[in-house]
Amino acid sequence: MSKIELTRRSMMKAGVAGLATPTVFAGTAWSFTNEPQGGAVTLGFNVPQTGPYADEGADELRAYELAVEHLNGGGDGGMINTFSSKTLDGTGILGKKVEYATGDTQTKGDAARASAKSMIEKDGAVMITGGSSSSVAVAVQGLCQEAGIIFMAGLTHSNDTTGKDRKANGFRHFFNGYMSGAALAPVLANRYGTDRKAYHLTADYTWGWTQQESIANSTEALGWETINNVMTPLASTDFSAYIAPVLNSGADVLVLNHYGGNMVNSLTNAVQFGLRDKEVNGKNFEIVVPLYSRLMARGAGENVKGILGSTNWHWSLPDDGSKAFVRSFGTKYGFPPSQAAQTCYVQTLLYADAVNRAGSFNPCAVVEALEGFEFDGLGNGPTLYRADDHQCFKDVLVVQGKENPTSEFDVLEVVEVTPRAQVEYPADHPMFGGAEASLGSCNAGA
Amino acid sequence: MDALLLQILNGLDKGSAYALIALGLTLIFGTLGVVNFAHGALFMIGAFCAVFIQGLLNLSYETIDETQKDFLGNPLKVKTPYLENWFGPETGGAIIDWSVPLAILFAIPVMIAVGVIMERGLIKHFYKRPHADQILVTFGLAIVLQEVIKYFYGANPIPTPAPSSLTGAFDFGVLLGFDPNAVIYPYWRMIYFVFAMSIIGAVFAFLQFTTFGMVVRAGMADRETVSMLGINIDKRFTMMFGIAAAVAGLAGVMYTPIAPPNYHMGMDFLVLSFVVVVVGGMGSLPGAVLAGFLLGILESFASTTWATTTIPGINQVIIYVVAIIVLLTRPRGLMGRKGVMEE
Numbered sequence: 001m002s003k004i005e006l007t008r009r010s011m012m013k014a015g016v017a018g019l020a021t022p023t024v025f026a027g028t029a030w031s032f033t034n035e036p037q038g039g040a041v042t043l044g045f046n047v048p049q050t051g052p053y054a055d056e057g058a059d060e061l062r063a064y065e066l067a068v069e070h071l072n073g074g075g076d077g078g079m080i081n082t083f084s085s086k087t088l089d090g091t092g093i094l095g096k097k098v099e100y101a102t103g104d105t106q107t108k109g110d111a112a113r114a115s116a117k118s119m120i121e122k123d124g125a126v127m128i129t130g131g132s133s134s135s136v137a138v139a140v141q142g143l144c145q146e147a148g149i150i151f152m153a154g155l156t157h158s159n160d161t162t163g164k165d166r167k168a169n170g171f172r173h174f175f176n177g178y179m180s181g182a183a184l185a186p187v188l189a190n191r192y193g194t195d196r197k198a199y200h201l202t203a204d205y206t207w208g209w210t211q212q213e214s215i216a217n218s219t220e221a222l223g224w225e226t227i228n229n230v231m232t233p234l235a236s237t238d239f240s241a242y243i244a245p246v247l248n249s250g251a252d253v254l255v256l257n258h259y260g261g262n263m264v265n266s267l268t269n270a271v272q273f274g275l276r277d278k279e280v281n282g283k284n285f286e287i288v289v290p291l292y293s294r295l296m297a298r299g300a301g302e303n304v305k306g307i308l309g310s311t312n313w314h315w316s317l318p319d320d321g322s323k324a325f326v327r328s329f330g331t332k333y334g335f336p337p338s339q340a341a342q343t344c345y346v347q348t349l350l351y352a353d354a355v356n357r358a359g360s361f362n363p364c365a366v367v368e369a370l371e372g373f374e375f376d377g378l379g380n381g382p383t384l385y386r387a388d389d390h391q392c393f394k395d396v397l398v399v400q401g402k403e404n405p406t407s408e409f410d411v412l413e414v415v416e417v418t419p420r421a422q423v424e425y426p427a428d429h430p431m432f433g434g435a436e437a438s439l440g441s442c443n444a445g446a
Numbered sequence: 447m448d449a450l451l452l453q454i455l456n457g458l459d460k461g462s463a464y465a466l467i468a469l470g471l472t473l474i475f476g477t478l479g480v481v482n483f484a485h486g487a488l489f490m491i492g493a494f495c496a497v498f499i500q501g502l503l504n505l506s507y508e509t510i511d512e513t514q515k516d517f518l519g520n521p522l523k524v525k526t527p528y529l530e531n532w533f534g535p536e537t538g539g540a541i542i543d544w545s546v547p548l549a550i551l552f553a554i555p556v557m558i559a560v561g562v563i564m565e566r567g568l569i570k571h572f573y574k575r576p577h578a579d580q581i582l583v584t585f586g587l588a589i590v591l592q593e594v595i596k597y598f599y600g601a602n603p604i605p606t607p608a609p610s611s612l613t614g615a616f617d618f619g620v621l622l623g624f625d626p627n628a629v630i631y632p633y634w635r636m637i638y639f640v641f642a643m644s645i646i647g648a649v650f651a652f653l654q655f656t657t658f659g660m661v662v663r664a665g666m667a668d669r670e671t672v673s674m675l676g677i678n679i680d681k682r683f684t685m686m687f688g689i690a691a692a693v694a695g696l697a698g699v700m701y702t703p704i705a706p707p708n709y710h711m712g713m714d715f716l717v718l719s720f721v722v723v724v725v726g727g728m729g730s731l732p733g734a735v736l737a738g739f740l741l742g743i744l745e746s747f748a749s750t751t752w753a754t755t756t757i758p759g760i761n762q763v764i765i766y767v768v769a770i771i772v773l774l775t776r777p778r779g780l781m782g783r784k785g786v787m788e789e
Contacts, residue, residue: 052710054601230751233762237705237714240456240635241749241761245449247627264603265705272632272704274615280627299706301605315517326517336517406514406522 032362033148033445034126041096041361043068043348044125046116046140047154049104052261053132056295056340060130060154061102062333063341067348070328071098078328079349082321082377087356094355105131109139116140120147126361127152129347132340134158134207141170148445150363152347155340157259157291159210162391164433168442169363171370171390173350174343175423177211178431180290180310181218183396183418187308192253192286194223199251201242201266203258204231212257213431215290219255227251232262239266243273252280255288263289264299271303292399295338297411304401304411311397313342313379314414321379336409346378350385364442381420388427390439396423448619448628453746455618459635459704461742462642463489466697467715468722468734469646470690476666476729477683480569481577483585485694486716487592488557492695493707494595495556496549497604503529503542544609546703553699554692561691565684588712596709608634608703634703641700645693646735652689653731662686666729721769727782737780741765 036042045064048057070078073090080088092098101123103115112131119125128144129152131137137156144151145167153161153172157180162172188196198219202212208231216226228249230242243266246254254275258266270276270287278285292309315326315336325345329337337345350370358365371387380394398416405411428435467489474482506525514522530538541548568587572580607613612633619628653659665672665679672679698707705711722741726733747753748764772779 052601052708054596228751230754235714235762237711238460240459241453241746244452244456244630245751247630248448248452248625261603261708268605268706269704272613272615272634273630274632277614278627295602299603299605299708301607301706303605330518406524407516409517 031444031446032364034120034124035446036096036124036126036361039096040099041093042119042123042125043098043100043351044103044116044119044123044128045100045130045344046103046105046112046119046128047130047344048107048132048136049102051107053107056132056155056260056293056338057105057130059295059338059341060132060344063329063337063345064100064130064348066329066332067345068098068100071348071352075332076324076328079321079325079345079378082324083349083353084376085353085357087353088349093352094359094361098352101125105133105136105140107133107136109135112136112140113143116143117147120144120149125149127351127366129351130154130344131156134161135205137161137172138165138206141165141167145169145440145443148363148443150351150366152351154344154347155293156207157211158207159214159431160206160433162389163210163429163431164437166389166391166433166437166439168367168390168439171347171350171385171392173347173385173392174339175310175312175394175396176391177207177214177290178425178429179396179423180211181214181216182423182425183398183416184215184288184290184308184310185218185222186418186422187398187416188219188253188288189222189224191308193283196224196253196283196286197227197251197281198224198253198255198288199227199246199249200229200255200257201239202229202231203234203262205234207259208257210431211290212255215255215257215288217431224253232258232266234262236262237265239269240273242266243269243275246270247273247275247278247280247285250281252283253286253288255290257290259291259293260296261299263291263293263296267300267303267307292412293339294409294411295340297401298408305403307401308415309399309412311399311412312339314339314397314399314412315409316414317379317397319377319379319381321377325379342379349378350375362444364444367442381417383420386427388439389432389437393420393424395420448622448624449750451618451622452629452631453750454743455629455631455635457743457746458639458739459742460745461739462639463697463701463715463738464719464722464742465735465738466642466645467694467719468726468738469649469731470694471719471723472726472729472731472734473649473686473690473693475723476731477662477686478565478569478573480572481580481584482569483581483716484564484588484591485584485690486712486714486719487588488560488691488694488712489698489701489715490595490707490709490712491560491591492553492557492698493606493702493711494599494698495553495695496546496606496699496702497599497707499549499552500542500545500606503527503545503548507531543611546606546608546699549699550696553695557692557695558688560695561688562684564691565687569687570684588716592709592712599709601709603706603708605706606702608637612637638700638704642697645696649689649693650731658682658685718765721765723779725769725772725779727779730779730781733779733781740780741768744768 047060069075101119105112116128127150131154134156137153141151151170159177202208289309292311297304354366354369358369373385376382383394396418399412402413506527508523511522511524516522615630615632722737726737749761
């Protein structure tokens with residue numbers, strides 16, 4: 001029987017939340033959903049194993065397997081050695097061996113909820129983590145809140161995840177659209193000037209909307225004018241009809257609020273149409289990709305060269321945490337990890353450490369341990385898990401496509417490490433649901 | 447006026463892809479009576495022929511460069527293509543640069559073989575089964591082919607650029623008296639359109655002016671009578687399946703510089719191509735081509751800012767709206783024949 005230490009506050013939260021739990025997740029006599037029994041604890045890794053983001057999902061899964069290995073005392077320990085908190089000692093979590101179940105999100109909200117539900121109900125997962133899409137993250141986060149399970153988000157960049165859709169049981173380590181704008185805009189103004197006219201093409205879903213709003217706000221604050229924003233269907237493969245009118249619009253910058261295959265195709269189309277060779281308003285025409293993924297950027301080939309964007313983390317960072325993770329991952333798999341892999345690995349360690357510090361797997365105890373937690377040594381400098389919205393605040397990287405890559409992994413180079421203070425914002429910021437946005441109460445389920 | 451011209455040009459290359467895929471679909475349906483849901487996968491396999499040839503031409507040997515480090519801090523392994531070693535950096539580089547056009551030579555026999563094997567190995571067993579069975583089995587086959595490609599090449603798009611001398615865009619605006627940059631169009635898309643027209647012309651000429659084509663056309667009109675004359679029409683129809691696969695494959699090869707290929711690209715075109723076939727008229731080859739270009743151009747117009755602001759979401763539904771209107775007013779499609787799929 002595991003040792004359970006609960007505070008009065010968390011017990012009350014659990015009690016209230018328990019009353020509100022749907023019957024589908026009730027039915028055991030434990031004090032919280034999937035309380036680990038015996039010598040093992042199961043984590044649920046919910047990643048895209050099929051569909052367009054399957055490669056990113058595979059990299060997330062590699063990172064999770066590495067994290068489990070390190071938590072159980074295998075390998076070289078990776079970032080456990082550099083993590084500022086020292087509760088992880090290679091004996092699992094609270095002395096229980098870490099096991100895992102996997103689910104396939106298919107990058108579809110309903111499929112992701114179904115796979116998460118299956119891992120909670122059939123595999124007894126005490127925590128769900130992973131994903132490569134904001135709409136999936138929001139959907140699974142909602143399910144975990146109802147089920148009384150902790151959700152440690154994977155790659156999700158929409159402001160909404162920790163904005164209007166924030167939940168008490170959900171935590172995001174990855175950065176967001178606002179942070180991309182705050183980090184990128186000064187670099188853009190510095191490099192391209194403050195008198196610019198921007199034309200946005202935006203993927204028509206939650207992530208695209210919030211990123212476009214963030215980038216437009218940040219660049220307009222520095223003097224840019226947003227002359228048009230055209231929504232493009234997520235299923236688009238040919239963006240020529242959207243790109244051709246850009247040169248005729250008076251814009252001298254094209255901002256591609258696209259990710260994954262959309263980004264690869266829209267950027268390829270834009271370069272084909274010769275946008276980068278044109279001069280408009282007496283200035284060179286520029287293209288910006290606010291959210292870069294190294295895995296996806298490879299798909300655009302030489303078209304990414306010199307194009308600015310932002311990223312959560314990059315394998316070339318020189319800090320001890322990043323170097324330890326790259327060494328572990330690279331030695332095991334033969335290539336450097338992606339930003340998705342890093343955020344998933346870190347989320348697993350953060351969860352394990354929070355459980356150890358709380359002395360319990362009870363979700364409400366874990367929430368309490370993570371809220372306001374300050375840490376370092378996990379690759380992004382000193383980081384805060386803010387209590388108000390469960391968003392991590394840390395340095396953000398501005399990157400650009402590398403002109404002379406030395407290998408197929410050497411696609412991006414870091415242009416600037418934007419300090420955490422520059423990307424911070426109040427928890428009741430209008431872009432994040434304003435004063436009405438609330439975490440609600442922690443739910444321990446059962 | 448310039449915006450109008452621009453969207454017509456944009457619609458032409460997408461229409462070319464629709465027309466080529468729909469042409470193959472119609473050839474198969476018209477000859478064998480099979481509704482082939484694996485046709486999008488053939489387009490995708492054609493694209494991956496280009497990826498394969500690019501990989502083949504880029505086969506490299508490794509040398510250690512002690513002055514540079516890899517991501518683990520070890521001396522960097524520098525890859526040099528064998529072609530550059532054998533023919534020198536300039537000639538070797540030029541051959542690699544032209545990998546997409548060179549892939550056409552590889553794709554033609556491969557796609558014909560794939561088509562023939564697919565028809566003989568699987569589809570022929572479903573000739574006398576209902577169309578629903580044919581759709582299920584060919585759709586299943588498409589998923590299998592997708593997964594095979596994903597197993598070898600992953601899920602991410604793979605950059606497959608056009609030859610560097612054919613990149614860039616032509617300024618039609620200056621030529622036609624408009625402002626510079628008003629009407630620009632990439633060279634490769636022009637090539638794609640010309641290529642598509644050539645393939646379409648070649649298929650029509652083949653059917654119209656050769657004995658083989660004449661027999662096939664006769665078989666399409668009355669299969670039983672042609673068989674009773676002692677002609678092995680099945681063998682010719684199998685060849686037509688191979689030719690239809692090659693047409694889809696070539697459309698895929700040439701499309702790779704427009705959009706980097708991934709395992710799912712066939713599905714993106716499949717549904718639209720079926721709409722094209724239905725709008726053009728089931729079994730009508732000219733109808734498929736006409737509807738391909740028509741819907742490509744309409745889709746392009748519907749994606750303009752003016753259209754999307756006037757009717758939000760029109761860019762996502764225009765093809766289906768047109769399909770409904772055509773089917774309500776001309777139930778057999780624009781150029782459909784009486785009796786096709788009406789039994």
